[in-house]
Amino acid sequence: MHKIVKPTLFLAIVSGITAGGLLFSLIAKTPRYTVSIDRTETPEIGDQITVKYPSWISEKTAINSFKILPETKGEVIWLTDQHELIFLPDLGFNPDINYEIKVVSPSFFATVGPLNKTYTFKVTNVNNTTEISKEVYDPQITSGKYIDINLKSMVIALFQDGQVVKTFPVAGKGRPGRGDTPEGKYKVLRKEPKHLSSLSQAWMPWSLNFRSDGYYLHGWPYFKNGKKVSVAYSLGCIRLFDGDDKELYDWAEVGTPIIIHSSTLAAIAAPETSLNDGDLVREGSRHEVYLIKKTGNKKFKRHILTSNIEQWYPHLSPFAGKVKVINDGSLNEYLTSRWIKSDEDPKTIYEIDSAGIKHLVLCNNGSGDCLETWNLYGWDVQEIYIVNNKELNFYPQGESIQLKLSPALSN
Numbered sequence: 001m002h003k004i005v006k007p008t009l010f011l012a013i014v015s016g017i018t019a020g021g022l023l024f025s026l027i028a029k030t031p032r033y034t035v036s037i038d039r040t041e042t043p044e045i046g047d048q049i050t051v052k053y054p055s056w057i058s059e060k061t062a063i064n065s066f067k068i069l070p071e072t073k074g075e076v077i078w079l080t081d082q083h084e085l086i087f088l089p090d091l092g093f094n095p096d097i098n099y100e101i102k103v104v105s106p107s108f109f110a111t112v113g114p115l116n117k118t119y120t121f122k123v124t125n126v127n128n129t130t131e132i133s134k135e136v137y138d139p140q141i142t143s144g145k146y147i148d149i150n151l152k153s154m155v156i157a158l159f160q161d162g163q164v165v166k167t168f169p170v171a172g173k174g175r176p177g178r179g180d181t182p183e184g185k186y187k188v189l190r191k192e193p194k195h196l197s198s199l200s201q202a203w204m205p206w207s208l209n210f211r212s213d214g215y216y217l218h219g220w221p222y223f224k225n226g227k228k229v230s231v232a233y234s235l236g237c238i239r240l241f242d243g244d245d246k247e248l249y250d251w252a253e254v255g256t257p258i259i260i261h262s263s264t265l266a267a268i269a270a271p272e273t274s275l276n277d278g279d280l281v282r283e284g285s286r287h288e289v290y291l292i293k294k295t296g297n298k299k300f301k302r303h304i305l306t307s308n309i310e311q312w313y314p315h316l317s318p319f320a321g322k323v324k325v326i327n328d329g330s331l332n333e334y335l336t337s338r339w340i341k342s343d344e345d346p347k348t349i350y351e352i353d354s355a356g357i358k359h360l361v362l363c364n365n366g367s368g369d370c371l372e373t374w375n376l377y378g379w380d381v382q383e384i385y386i387v388n389n390k391e392l393n394f395y396p397q398g399e400s401i402q403l404k405l406s407p408a409l410s411n
Contacts, residue, residue, distance in 0.1 A: 023249040035103050037119040043214050043236035045221055045229055046175060047123065049087040049101060049203075057083070065081050067102040075212035075230045077223055079124065081299030082201075088231045092175045093123045110164065123178070146257040147188075147217075147248075149238060151181060155325045156217075156240070158251055167325060168248060171220065172239035186258040188209040189247065197221075202229065206249035211260050217258075219245030241318060260352075275330075280316060280323045283331060289323055290331065295382045301334040305356045312390040337383040342392050347371045349384060350392070369402055379408030 017349075024084035036052040061076045062085050066076070074089040093099060103120040109403050137138040140148065142162035149156050154170040174181040188208050195216065205219035209245045222228040231235050238260075240248060275281060277294040281301075291309075310317035347369045350358040363370040374381050 009246070022114055035117050037101055037103065037117050039101075040199050041118070041235050042178065042197055042202075043174070043179070043216070043234060044234050045088065045197070045200045045202055045233040046179065046231055047089050047092045051085040051087075051101075051103060053083050053085065055083055065104050067104065069100045069102065070097065072099070077199075077225075077227050077229075079225055080225060081224065082262075083239070088229055090231055090234075092178050092233055095123050095178065098122045116227070134325075140259055141257055143249075143251070146259065147252060149217075149258065149260045150263060151183070151260065151261040154323060156238075156244075156248070158248070166247070166251070168240055168244040169323065170238060170324070171241045171244075172234055172237075174236040175233035179233075181234075181236050181238055181260060182211065182215060183260045183262060186260065188256045188258065189252050190253050191252070191254060193249070206240075206245040208249060217248065275324065275326070278315075280319070281326050281331070282323055283326055283328045286328070286355075288335070291385070293337070293382070293385060298380070298382055299334045300337045300383055301331055302337045302340075303354075306353070306394070308394065309391065312388055312394075335383065337385060339379075339384045340387045340392065341371075341384050343386050343388055346386075349374075350395075351401060352395060353398070356395055358392070358395035359398045360400040361403050362400050363366055363403055369401055377403055378409035 005369050034054065038050045038052075040050065042048065046369065049068070050064060051062070052127065052316075055358075059080070062078065063076055066085055066087065071094070073091075077086040077088070078084075079086065089178050093287065099121055100282055101117075101121075103117040109353060120176050140146065140258055141159065144161065146159050147156065148159060151173055154173075156168040156170055157164050158166040158168075188210060189212065190209045192207045192209070193205070195204045195209075195218065196202075197204060200221075202221040202223050204216060204221050207216045207218040209216050215236050218239065219240055220228050221239070270311050275294075277292060280289055281292055282289045289304045291304055293300040293302070307319040310319040310322075313387045316322050337352070339349055340352060340358075341347075349361045349368075349370050350401045352358055360368055361370055362368055363373055370377075371381070374384075
C-alpha cells in the first residue's frame with residue numbers, strides 16, 4: 001500500500017526547498033560567506049596569491065583550507081586585519097606549469113559549498129631587459145654622484161666624482177626569464193621613506209623610484225602586519241639589506257643617475273683601502289670569502305668555509321649582506337692564515353685544513369702548548385685568529401700535527 005502525500009504537505013516541502021535554495025544562493029553571494037582568490041605579479045615582490053576570507057574564518061582554518069597544485073614551496077602569511085591569506089612561491093611560478101588554487105570549506109559548508117573556490121592559471125614570461133649598448137666600465141660618470149648596479153656581480157657601487165665611495169650587496173633582483181630587472185640608464189625620479197604598493201599591499205622601506213611604471217630600489221618589503229617576505233626574487237625591483245637601504249636613500253638625491261647592467265668586465269668593487277679589521281671580503285670573480293685581520297701594517301686573511309659563522313658572531317649576520325666585494329688581486333698582499341685558538345684556551349693552537357678539519361698543533365716536545373715557542377718556528381703570533389668555542393666545536397677533530405718551521409726559516 002502506497003502512502004499518498006497530501007498536496008499541502010507536498011507544496012510545503014517544495015516551498016521549503018525553494019526557499020532554502022534561495023537562501024543558500026543569497027548566502028553564497030554574500031561577502032560575509034564567500035572567499036575571493038586573486039593573483040598578482042608585482043615588481044617589488046613577484047608572484048603573489050591573495051585569498052580573501054569571511055571575517056568569521058580563523059587563521060588556522062584558512063591556512064588548512066588553502067591548497068595549491070602541483071605542490072609548490074612557498075611562504076604563507078596571514079593578515080589578521082584584512083582577513084587575507086597571502087601565498088608567495090619561493091622561486092616564483094614556472095611558466096611551463098598549469099597551477100590550480102583550491103580553497104576547501106571547513107565543517108558542514110564543505111557539502112553546500114559557498115566557500116569552495118577553484119582558480120586555475122598559467123604564468124607567462126615577462127622580459128623587462130633593455131640592455132645598454134656596450135659593456136660598462138668604471139666609472140661611467142666622472143662628475144658628481146651616480147649609482148652603478150651590476151646584476152652580474154650583485155654589487156651596488158656609489159660613485160662620487162669618478163671614485164667609489166661605498167658598495168652594497170644586491171639583496172634581491174628580478175627573476176631571470178620571468179621578470180628581469182630592467183637594464184639601462186635611469187635616474188632617481190622620487191624618494192619615499194616608505195612606499196605602499198597598491199597591488200601587493202606591501203611596504204617598501206627607503207624607496208627610490210627609477211622608472212615611472214613601478215620599479216624601485218628599496219629595502220626588504222614587508223606586509224602591514226610587519227611580516228617580511230622571504231621570497232628570493234622580485235619581478236624587477238632591486239632590494240637592499242636592512243641598514244644598507246637607508247644609507248643609500250640618504251646618499252641619493254632626486255635626479256641622481258642610475259646605471260643598471262650585467263657586465264662581466266671591470267667588476268666595480270670596493271677599493272682595498274676601505275677594508276677594515278674584521279671585514280668579510282671576496283674578490284669579484286671568485287667565490288671564496290675571507291675574514292680580514294689588520295694589526296699595524298700587517299695584513300692577514302682567513303678562508304671562511306661556512307656561512308654558519310653568522311650564527312656564532314651576530315655582528316657578521318646576515319652573512320651574505322656583510323661580504324664586501326673587492327677587485328681581483330686586492331688580497332694578494334694579505335698573508336693566508338689557517339691557525340685558530342679559542343678565546344677560552346689561548347695556549348692551544350689548531351690548524352684548519354681546506355676540508356674544514358681541525359688539527360691540534362704539537363711542538364717538538366709533544367706539547368700542545370706552542371704559543372710561547374711560536375716565534376721560534378718563524379711564525380707570527382698575529383697570524384693566529386681567536387675564535388669562540390661555538391666555531392671551534394663546529395670543526396671535526398682530525399689527527400694532531402707537528403709544528404714545522406715557517407717557509408721563511410726553512411728556506
